[in-house]
Amino acid sequence: MTITKEKIYHHLTMTSRSFAAVIQDLDEELKDPICLFYLILRGLDTIEDDMSIDLDIKIPYLKKFHEIIYQKGWNFTKNGPNEKDRQLLVEFDTVIDAFLCLKPAYQTIIADITKQMGDGMAHYATAGINVETNADYDEYCHYVAGLVGLGLSEMFSACGFESPMVAKRKDLSNSMGLFLQKTNIARDFLEDLRDKRFFWPKEIWGRYADRMEDLIKPENQAKALHCLDHMVFNAMSHIKDVLEYLSMIKNQSCFKFCAIPQVMAIATLTLVHNNYKIYTHENIKIRKGETVWLMKEAVDIDTVAAIFRYYARLLNNKTNPLDPHFIDIGVLCGEIEQVC
Numbered sequence: 001m002t003i004t005k006e007k008i009y010h011h012l013t014m015t016s017r018s019f020a021a022v023i024q025d026l027d028e029e030l031k032d033p034i035c036l037f038y039l040i041l042r043g044l045d046t047i048e049d050d051m052s053i054d055l056d057i058k059i060p061y062l063k064k065f066h067e068i069i070y071q072k073g074w075n076f077t078k079n080g081p082n083e084k085d086r087q088l089l090v091e092f093d094t095v096i097d098a099f100l101c102l103k104p105a106y107q108t109i110i111a112d113i114t115k116q117m118g119d120g121m122a123h124y125a126t127a128g129i130n131v132e133t134n135a136d137y138d139e140y141c142h143y144v145a146g147l148v149g150l151g152l153s154e155m156f157s158a159c160g161f162e163s164p165m166v167a168k169r170k171d172l173s174n175s176m177g178l179f180l181q182k183t184n185i186a187r188d189f190l191e192d193l194r195d196k197r198f199f200w201p202k203e204i205w206g207r208y209a210d211r212m213e214d215l216i217k218p219e220n221q222a223k224a225l226h227c228l229d230h231m232v233f234n235a236m237s238h239i240k241d242v243l244e245y246l247s248m249i250k251n252q253s254c255f256k257f258c259a260i261p262q263v264m265a266i267a268t269l270t271l272v273h274n275n276y277k278i279y280t281h282e283n284i285k286i287r288k289g290e291t292v293w294l295m296k297e298a299v300d301i302d303t304v305a306a307i308f309r310y311y312a313r314l315l316n317n318k319t320n321p322l323d324p325h326f327i328d329i330g331v332l333c334g335e336i337e338q339v340c
């Protein structure tokens with residue numbers, strides 16, 4: 001297992017440097033199961049994301065990925081040459097070998113979430129199926145991100161680090177995923193538009209433009225900013241659940257693992273809010289110094305609550321009084337300051 005283990009953590013570091021460090025800080029009992037959960041999800045995501053793979057090839061793989069993770073020796077070489085993380089699937093047999101060494105309880109949780117996610121991805125990959133309504137948007141984000149929160153909460157409760165209540169509160173675990181995913185979807189508008197991936201719900205953008213791509217036209221700047229703030233407001237609706245979930249987490253290594261992505265997300269959402277660069281530049285990111293500060297500070301619920309209060313006030317101050325959501329955002333920020 002040692003050689004495989006080194007390869008596994010190499011893959012982890014290759015896929016996401018900053019988050020790899022957070023996973024490596026986890027308690028020994030959870031480090032391998034969560035590392036493998038992360039890599040299996042990346043493998044599934046790499047197939048879903050690859051627009052060069054025909055749907056009649058892609059969809060069966062998405063639906064049977066939960067069985068593939070039990071097939072020793074399996075690899076995947078159908079990804080396009082420039083697909084990020086394609087190397088992970090080329091060498092996926094090492095992930096499978098390590099997965100098969102996990103305790104059965106963790107294998108079952110991972111396989112069950114992978115099955116649900118693969119089915120959800122297959123549904124939304126089907127030609128003509130798009131995110132139209134706010135309900136579609138929440139459902140899509142549940143499949144690709146909310147389910148991850150559910151699986152992690154089940155692992156936290158299964159190993160005994162957290163109470164069974166953590167796995168029971170599926171609504172809160174789901175919100176942990178939706179807040180991260182909706183922040184990324186708002187942030188990555190231009191990159192996704194270029195890749196012809198449309199995640200913004202028509203029920204939102206349809207109020208500001210006839211076609212989604214019209215949002216990037218300079219003459220539509222005011223409407224585009226109101227649309228962006230509507231997406232920010234939609235993401236903010238999960239913050240109360242996020243704070244309630246984090247207040248349940250008692251194990252220190254689990255707490256940091258859960259809190260760091262959430263404080264990074266509220267900082268990112270504040271940067272994205274009312275920021276026209278979303279429509280002109282890709283890869284909008286918070287500064288490295290801010291990331292380092294957040295990773296160091298996100299150690300307990302009081303500090304995390306103070307961080308959310310800080311960014312809620314910043315975000316509120318950035319809102320244009322002419323913005324249709326000016327009042328709503330103000331009310332939500334007020335509520336966040338209450339909960340904290």
Ligand SMILES: COc1cccc([C@H]2O[C@H](CC(=O)N[C@@H](CC(=O)O)C(=O)O)C(=O)N(CC(C)(C)C)c3ccc(Cl)cc32)c1OC
Pocket residue numbers: 016017018019034037038041144145146148149150152153173176177178180181184257258259261
């Ligand atoms: C209780 O729930 C969680 C608790 C802790 C962390 C995460 C969540 O955080 C990372 C954090 C991460 O991966 N950050 C990236 C930054 C980025 O992606 O922009 C990074 O630091 O590189 C993340 O983004 N996703 C991906 C999804 C959002 C789709 C779930 C993710 C993917 C696989 C796993 Cl096992 C975990 C997570 C949780 O998931 C909700």
